[in-house]
Amino acid sequence: MLSILALTYLIATVYSVQFTAFDHSLLSPDSTFEQFVYSRLESSPWHVSNAKKYDEGRDEVVAYKGKWELAEPIVYPGFEHDLGLVLKSKAAHHAIARKLDHVISNDGRDLVVQYEVKLQAGLKCGGAYIKLLDDARDYLRFGSETSYSIMFGPDKCGSENKVHFILRKAVNGNDQEFALRQTPMSRTGDLTTLYTLIIHANQKFEIRINGEVAKAGSLIDNANLFNPPLIPPKEIVDENDKKPEDWDDRLFIPDPNAVKPEDYDAKHAHPKIPDPKATKPEEWDEDAPYYIEDPTAVKPSGWEGEWKPPLIVNPKCETGCGKWTHPLVPNPNYVGPWFPEDIVNPDYMGVWNPRTIPNPEYHDEQTPGKVRPIGGIGFELWSMDNNILFDNIYVGNSIADAELIGNKTFKVKHELEFANKQENKPKIKNEPLPPPRNFDELLRDPEVSTIYQFIIFIKLFWLKQYLELRDTYDELLLDPVYAIKNNTLKIILYTLVVLVGTTIVLGTLSTIAFLFIGGEEEEQEVEQHRVKVYDVSDDEEERDRIEIISEEINDNVSVPSVQAVDSDIRKRKV
Numbered sequence: 001m002l003s004i005l006a007l008t009y010l011i012a013t014v015y016s017v018q019f020t021a022f023d024h025s026l027l028s029p030d031s032t033f034e035q036f037v038y039s040r041l042e043s044s045p046w047h048v049s050n051a052k053k054y055d056e057g058r059d060e061v062v063a064y065k066g067k068w069e070l071a072e073p074i075v076y077p078g079f080e081h082d083l084g085l086v087l088k089s090k091a092a093h094h095a096i097a098r099k100l101d102h103v104i105s106n107d108g109r110d111l112v113v114q115y116e117v118k119l120q121a122g123l124k125c126g127g128a129y130i131k132l133l134d135d136a137r138d139y140l141r142f143g144s145e146t147s148y149s150i151m152f153g154p155d156k157c158g159s160e161n162k163v164h165f166i167l168r169k170a171v172n173g174n175d176q177e178f179a180l181r182q183t184p185m186s187r188t189g190d191l192t193t194l195y196t197l198i199i200h201a202n203q204k205f206e207i208r209i210n211g212e213v214a215k216a217g218s219l220i221d222n223a224n225l226f227n228p229p230l231i232p233p234k235e236i237v238d239e240n241d242k243k244p245e246d247w248d249d250r251l252f253i254p255d256p257n258a259v260k261p262e263d264y265d266a267k268h269a270h271p272k273i274p275d276p277k278a279t280k281p282e283e284w285d286e287d288a289p290y291y292i293e294d295p296t297a298v299k300p301s302g303w304e305g306e307w308k309p310p311l312i313v314n315p316k317c318e319t320g321c322g323k324w325t326h327p328l329v330p331n332p333n334y335v336g337p338w339f340p341e342d343i344v345n346p347d348y349m350g351v352w353n354p355r356t357i358p359n360p361e362y363h364d365e366q367t368p369g370k371v372r373p374i375g376g377i378g379f380e381l382w383s384m385d386n387n388i389l390f391d392n393i394y395v396g397n398s399i400a401d402a403e404l405i406g407n408k409t410f411k412v413k414h415e416l417e418f419a420n421k422q423e424n425k426p427k428i429k430n431e432p433l434p435p436p437r438n439f440d441e442l443l444r445d446p447e448v449s450t451i452y453q454f455i456i457f458i459k460l461f462w463l464k465q466y467l468e469l470r471d472t473y474d475e476l477l478l479d480p481v482y483a484i485k486n487n488t489l490k491i492i493l494y495t496l497v498v499l500v501g502t503t504i505v506l507g508t509l510s511t512i513a514f515l516f517i518g519g520e521e522e523e524q525e526v527e528q529h530r531v532k533v534y535d536v537s538d539d540e541e542e543r544d545r546i547e548i549i550s551e552e553i554n555d556n557v558s559v560p561s562v563q564a565v566d567s568d569i570r571k572r573k574v
């Protein structure tokens with residue numbers, strides 16, 4: 001009880017934590033920290049792009065129509081009145097950007113970008129990454145074509161889920177993108193997630209999620225960390241080098257000096273042999289041709305020129321004709337094929353590899369992580385899910401700045417959100433029910449009413465009977481003799497019960513049927529008698545008399561037979 005009170009109090013206090021802007025003077029002076037403390041988006045440094053982009057799916061140029069808003073979180077908010085930048089439109093292209101307060105360069109310094117993402121409607125398919133834009137530029141024209149230095153953050157579609165880290169640099173005058181191959185997975189919960197990217201001055205990099213390192217490595221050491229490699233290899237494979245025809249790369253070969261075993265012919269050469277016992281049948285005619293001219297064919301009348309009868313299969317060949325050979329039978333001595341043993345190939349030349357040549361692209365790269373100075377940030381996103389909230393964006397050269405911000409904003413906010421969710425999350429719909437209590441427990445439970453217990457008892461009784469009956473029936477089907485022998489009494493009893501039951505049911509049914517249908521039939525019968533009685537005579541007087549009689553008869557409860565009525569009439573006539 002006390003703990004509930006305490007919890008309520010805690011939640012009450014927790015909810016009233018107001019948002020307070022971070023003290024920027026705590027940060028190094030050339031960093032940019034964006035908390036979205038603006039009254040309106042229009043009066044902020046952010047510009048919603050009016051550029052257009054080519055939409056691959058639709059194969060047409062489309063505008064960035066997606067709406068942006070400054071808004072408080074609507075799902076498990078943390079601080080009160082804490083605004084963020086919210087992507088508002090489902091399945092639309094969004095682009096928004098701002099100029100940084102200071103241009104950030106990472107020449108000989110650490111580079112840190114950190115921001116929060118709150119997926120308020122989940123992320124089934126869409127991006128939530130940030131682009132660090134080089135150069136000061138026209139942010140109204142920001143779009144997919146806009147050059148950038150770094151792209152970083154979540155991108156998810158179905159099972160594809162990554163935190164991008166892409167460096168974009170000029171190589172030989174052309175921009176090229178270098179993407180981290182093995183990306184960490186993004187977080188998909190509805191609480192705020194903090195993403196941090198650090199490129200250290202010593203060319204090590206880190207991706208942190210909620211302050212914890214999710215991926216780290218060196219941009220110099222591992223050539224294969226990025227695709228394409230950040231540092232081009234010194235040597236490359238010569239594509240023109242082809243494997244020579246006579247290159248022997250067989251490690252083992254069949255022993256050329258191996259000798260066939262003496263019994264090779266008998267045991268290994270022939271799986272089948274001509275049947276020695278077979279003889280040519282008497283009727284077999286080796287000289288008879290397989291096809292002969294049809295002797296029954298006649299030249300059609302009116303045939304002009306030479307006529308030849310058509311060929312048919314020689315009837316003699318039904319027994320056999322042509323050269324006779326012994327039929328093949330399995331060789332009783334055959335033990336399987338024989339192969340010479342493999343030996344190590346004395347001429348083995350090794351695995352062939354194309355030769356390598358100096359890479360014309362190679363250039364000495366001491367600082368592959370060095371990017372063009374960053375002048376702006378932007379979100380250029382498409383998402384199936386809306387209400388993605390961005391907040392607390394830091395771009396600067398200080399890891400300590402980013403950590404301090406994380407401690408003072410994200411950590412506190414996350415705890416508030418967590419408490420909020422614990423309190424307000426919808427109850428799980430399919431919460432497992434407690435296991436059903438068995439009959440015994442119910443019967444012993446004093447809180448269960450006697451009537452209910454009685455009902456349960458009856459149910460239990462019948463269930464038991466039913467189960468036993470079913471068992472016996474199954475046994476009977478499986479092995480009737482055994483079942484009858486073993487359960488004689490039971491089967492007799494069941495049979496009796498079934499017989500008596502059937503009799504009772506059928507009896508009741510027929511009684512009911514008789515009451516409803518039989519009664520009607522009786523009336524019809526009486527009706528018929530009436531007609532018959534009328535029809536007996538043509539004489540009018542007599543008919544009157546008969547009517548009286550028939551009336552008497554019909555009033556009678558029992559139904560008289562036709563004969564009885566007839567004889568009665570006759571008697572009266574006489």
Ligand SMILES: *[C@@H]1O[C@H](CO)[C@@H](O)[C@H](O)[C@H]1NC(C)=O
Pocket residue numbers: 400401403404407
């Ligand atoms: C952030 O918080 C952690 C843990 O409380 C602490 O170790 C670290 O020194 C803090 N960093 C800064 C920059 O405040």
